[in-house]
Amino acid sequence: MGFGILLCLVPTVLAVDVVLLDTELEQDELNWLVTPANGWEETVAVDKNFNTMRTYRVCNVEGPNQDNWLRSAYIARGEAQMVYVTLRFTVRDCSSIVSVGGSCRETFALYYLETDSKGAPEASTAARMKAAYTKARDITAQHVFALSGRGKVNRATVPIGPLGKAGFHLAFRDRGACVNLLSVRVSYKKCPPTVANLARFPETPAGGSLTSLAIALGACVANAEEDSVPLKMYCTSEGDWVVPIGSCRCQAGYQSNEELTECAAMGDPLVQMSSERGPAQEASGPSSCSRLEGQLRANQQLLEEQAKALARLTQMVDALNVTLLTIWQSLHTLPRDHPPPAHGTSAPGADGGEGN
Incomplete structure (x- = not known):
């Protein structure tokens, strides 16, 4: 209750949202690093307003031991000490895919790497990517779709910080899911x-x-x-x-x-x-x-x-x-074999074929 009173003492002003990256606004190819080469694939999708979007997808669910990595371009940090990474994505329902056994997943993971140089060495293998990057969170879909149905677009927002170097890269790791990564937005807040x-x-x-x-x-x-x-x-x-x-x-x-x-x-x-x-009151000075x-x-x-x-x-x-x-x-020192679902809100319905 006391904290709410403190908030009332400050003039009402809107927070400043500074956007560092928004792939929905990109018209040219993103050309992000993909390893191995037969993993993530850049595609062009169309949203409900018929605007084109640069997206990435992966669906290597039939082969075992998948370890597919997608790395973003360099993102300058600016004044940010912590950034919010907001993802829009769809995930295929494993039960709707035949002959995949136990290798199919409905999750993927978000990683990041801080660097002071745009020309940071590019990890050429999945093992090097895993060794170099820090895991931010596993991303779990609240909604999955079948091939013959319509799916909702999932949204997840992940805070990353504290940041100290000049910039960073994001990386997405797939271990055997069928994912359409529709957009990636990176921003930070200012008072x-x-x-x-x-x-x-x-x-x-x-x-x-x-x-x-x-x-x-x-x-x-x-x-x-x-x-x-x-x-x-x-x-x-x-x-x-x-x-x-x-x-x-x-x-x-x-x-x-x-x-x-x-x-x-x-x-x-x-x-x-x-x-x-x-x-009448002047005389009573x-x-x-x-x-x-x-x-x-x-x-x-x-x-x-x-x-x-x-x-x-x-x-x-x-x-x-x-x-x-x-x-x-203390929570972040606990085992991460079964992490909690990513926090976020889901957007209303979107065509499950978006980005396919």
């Missing part, structure tokens, strides 16, 4: 520029994991000065701002707007109050001044109490992040 508590915060890339919070340092807006420090705010993995810490106040002769986003020049406060409240000073003191005390409360909540959030990260790391 957009924003202003909170009269402090301006820059556009900030999300952290390197789902549980990490990237710290952004702020600076007072024009005609404002620091009131409580440090000025910082946290950017979540989804590109949302949370937990503003510190604040600024308008300099003498300036006043803030209700949103606490800017300081504008003002005239004599008593004259302004008198003109707004009417002649000293008492108006006393009331104004009392309100300012009360507001200042309230702000200080809120700042202390936010500081305590920030410590609680940091402690929770450490605990979640420890649990996340």
Whole structure:
């Protein structure tokens, strides 16, 4: 409940989604690395809007001991510390394929390799690919289709991070499935520029994991000065701002707007109050001044109490992040012989023949 309150304290701004790769937008051949040569095959498919797409497929289900690899081109990381890889794909139902015995599968796997150079050595065999690349996740289909039926397009989104090198390659490993890889999209999140508590915060890339919070340092807006420090705010993995810490106040002769986003020049406060409240209150100038000073003191005390409360909540959030990260790391040390299904949402129906 407390975390939801913190979210309400931050101005509502949409996360920035930065796309590094989207094969749906590619018109030319992708020419990704395929090993062995009789494994994955690049094809051209047509979506429901009659737009052409560059896709890859593999369906070597009749032979045993399949180990087919598909490697993407180099993807520059940019400012990303973690990327989201979103896949659209269809998978053939093994029970609809005759004479395949126990060699048919309905899953494939996503791998990646970080590199500082576009000219990284190309692994020429499946064994070298397996040794060089890091496994991100097994991809399991929520929907499979028979040859004579219509299938739904599966969607899976896999986070990969933290990333530290200049770029990376993705790789897809097939062990005997009949898969159409319809699209691959790689993106990362940023928290957009924003202003909170009269402090301006820059556009900030999300952290390197789902549980990490990237710290952004702020600076007072024009005609404002620091009131409580440090000025910082946290950017979540989804590109949302949370937990503003510190604040600024308008300099003498300036006043803030209700949103606490800017300081504008003002005239004599008593004259302004008198003109707004009417002649009946002009004679009570000293008492108006006393009331104004009392309100300012009360507001200042309230702000200080809120700042202390936010500081305590920030410590609680940091402690929770450490605990979640420890649990996340522990889960990733468990045996991966039977990994859980990939998280994602499935798109509504699409022609099972898409990409075939």
